[in-house]
Amino acid sequence: MPTRRPDDPSFDLEMKRTVTIEVKQLDRVVIRFAGDSGDGMQLTGDRFTAETASFGNDLSTLPNFPAEIRAPAGTLPGVSSFQLHFADHDILTPGDAPDVLIAMNPAALKANLKDVPRGATLIVDTADFTARNLKRIGYDENPLETGELDAYHVVPLNLTGMTVESVKEFGLTRKDASRAKNMYALGLVSWLFQRPVESTITFLQTKFAGKPDIRDANIAAFRAGYNFGETAEEFSVRYEVKPASMATGTYRNISGNLALAYGLVAGAQRAGLPLVLGAYPITPASDVLHELSKLKRFNVTTVQAEDEIAGIGAALGASFGGALGVTTSSGPGISLKSETIGLGVMLELPLVVCDIQRAGPSTGMPTKTEQADLLQVMFGRNGEAPLPVLAAQSPADCFAIAVEAARIAITYRTPVIVLSDGYLANGSEPWKIPVVADLPTIDPNFTVEPNATDDKGQPTYLPYLRDPETLARAWAVPGTAGLDHRIGGLEKEDKTGNISYDPANHDLMIRTRQAKVDGVDVPPIEVDDPDGTAKVLVLGWGSTYGPIGAGVRRVRAVGGKIAQAHLRHLNPFPSNLGDVLRSYEKVLVPEMNLGQLAMLLRAKYLVDVVSYAQVRGMPLGAAELAEVIGNLVEETEGIDDDARHLGSAAAGLKHGEALHAEANGRPKGQLHESEGAR
Amino acid sequence: MSTVDLGLPSLPGGLRGVPAATEPQNRKEYVSDQEVRWCPGCGDYAVLAAFQGFLPELGIKRENVAMVSGIGCSSRFPYYLSTYGMHSIHGRAPAIATGLAVARPDLSVWVVTGDGDALSIGGNHLIHTLRRNVNLKILLFNNRIYGLTKGQYSPTSEPGKVTKSTPMGSVDNPFNPVSLALGAEATFVARTVDSDRKHLTSVLRAAAEHRGTAFVEIYQNCPIFNDNAFEAFKDPETRDDAIIPLVHGEPIRFGKDGHLGVVRDGFASLAVREVAELPGGEADLVVHDAHTEDPAYAFALSRLTDAGVLHQAPIGVFRSVDRPAYDDLVRQQITTAQETQGTGDLQALVTGADTWTIN
Known part of the structure; x- marks a missing residue:
């Protein structure tokens, strides 16, 4: 149980209710806030997440926003949303479909309705439901009045109007007053799900400390929204999601980009080296630059370079000088850095290159997630230019993977690629805080004395003399x-490192650089195969860890036998990977690309893996994966197409059952603890 | 967005922070064991010899000199010096040197580059390094041709130049490297000639002593693909009228028997005139002030350079002004952060402010 389970003493409520409120127990809820990109939906989601984390639920988040900073208000392309899944048990994904949608305008309703299952609750701000606004997004009639939403539990409220009313004492313009509507909505759902609220009030006090009117209006709107739930009899039910039982320890909530920034600092500190980041702003990697720029006290230098090439150049120059050079970017930037990465391979200097992948090719969909840069980072350089490649599997895992990248880069004197993606970068989850003293120490092992004697018997230094191991x-x-x-x-x-065009030497050096990378010390891959009788293995990498895990749990819940493994080291692969692949009749590889890992596995191990490829810019869904896995399990059993039921059963599990099924995993925290200690 | 007072540091010389040599050094110590492989007669030999002769004069530890180069003939330079060196990739040396300078205040960092490397493929890094004023020295060997790729026109080749890639003559308008550097807010800009060792050495010394980015254009002859491009500056018959010498505090007067001089001419422009034809004689000449804050003056000087075939150009230090160096400011922010917030506590960082405990 959490030690911090705050109630809401700061609330001065006038109890006017005549009807008793029923409190309904839920084991999990998926809630989505949606509005215009200027409506503050990301902030609202972040605050609800913070309240939920401090309450002790397990959670997983999915921010989803357009690349346009302020697309025209009220339009479908301008809709921004934030989805949060929270539960009284260990969960793996932000949820396939929301149980509750908060839609701040007609466009937000229309853009998100397709994702919302019937029976779900729609809390809709009616203020903008004018004929003109509706027409603009293709509604001829008001959907709140036509009956087309009858299958949902619709709660139409004039949130904007009530917000303006609640802050009128502050004398703001209507426009400024209505800006607080996101806090009003947050107050209302905080009441609905019995979230602790102090942290949000403290947050608003700090954020708007310099603007007392705005601060007071936001706090007033937040309280008014909360009180509205309590008093207005609009809701006869409140919900309670008890804290999750997680592994003992102290937790915080953390996003992937923040975890990555902290992991990079931790890696440099454990090596006793200054950290120099050279980076150029790019979505969705910029937050790593922002976070590291705040950490100067840790001897962190951030150079916001003139372009991507200069960013990695500065990092490599710093590494030449004995610092840990780091560069962060996304796919398009990695393309530009390729030549310098190749130089790093040749110079054999430590360098950490973080690719926060986004949907490509070219500019693609900058704010959407994808994992289609795997082959680029593996092979996207001229010549034979091998380097280690790592991939984080969850937001919190970005910390451990960054420490691991620093270890490999410094120990082996090589550029290392860290793959994350937009989903991990912006998503967040509870993280069992590691004890930093238990993190591995990294020895830069600088050469400070001559390491050889020349032909005249004089001590000399050979820069390319190698550690035999x-x-x-x-x-x-x-x-x-x-x-x-x-x-x-x-x-x-x-x-000697002297220039050489000797054919035999070139061949030797090519093979030596390859052997060095092939020989990087990588832990064996662990397979989760509960009774050891599964015939099908599902193998993933990167951010598909959550959805694959959720899909696997569903299949097991309906009786399917399935083994699961996940790769964090993509180059070199764990040494037991070939044996693991060959010990199953079928290997399914789900990816958010057209089968890039599948191609590598086929090429290296001659195993005909089954690729499941979806490239929609969104994380894979648990239900779709359950269906694919279930079908493959039955196909492997020899069950005819029309006789199969496992996949559809696993996919079709009712919400509660499905998520209950997905709950039977390992306790949260254990995984990260062991990985962090490597 | 708000701005803050950066609390500018004092502005000592370019070598502040670099450890001094404990014993006198000589030229031979700076000669590496690698065989020099430039073409016979290449101007690079003269620059290398001058540089090897000049480094011992700096009085700093040899191991604290770092040379970073790009790609091209001149970029082989680091291999021939027994200092730390990196022969990097095309155009990127200023970016790499920026990271090195930021990380290591105890190094004297030099970038060796050429007209293709610095002005074409690496133009962006050059201008941004100059604008930031990173404490590093850039030696741009300008031979007005691509040598290593065997003779294509470069961004400084004169219009109409016939090369392998321009059989009907180049239609590109060239850069004036000094004008470009000044436009990029460079704090130290100079030009010298490969064959004048004394002048070359004096400019290198001034560059080394400058805190911030020093940009030195070196007219360098390529005997294979662009021979005699700077002949006007070398031929005893023409050189007196070709070289406009810039000496701080001296009137700009040149030519045989000093018959030519530089005068103000209209709005922010300068012109070369016969001194004898000036109403005030030498008193009308511009007295060179390299410390002039307004870059328009140095820019006007740079425009006295011929755009096409070179017959006349100013040689010397165009501009040398003080502005805080980027790497000093970056390090100062770290120092300030550590003084005000303490050196970071990693456990406190990862723990953050908002936690909960499961027992």
């Missing part, structure tokens, strides 16, 4: 007396 080269930084040397992108002679 790791094949890491001897790294001496400028300023070290007697070890001055020159390195560059031209092929090097073995050991």
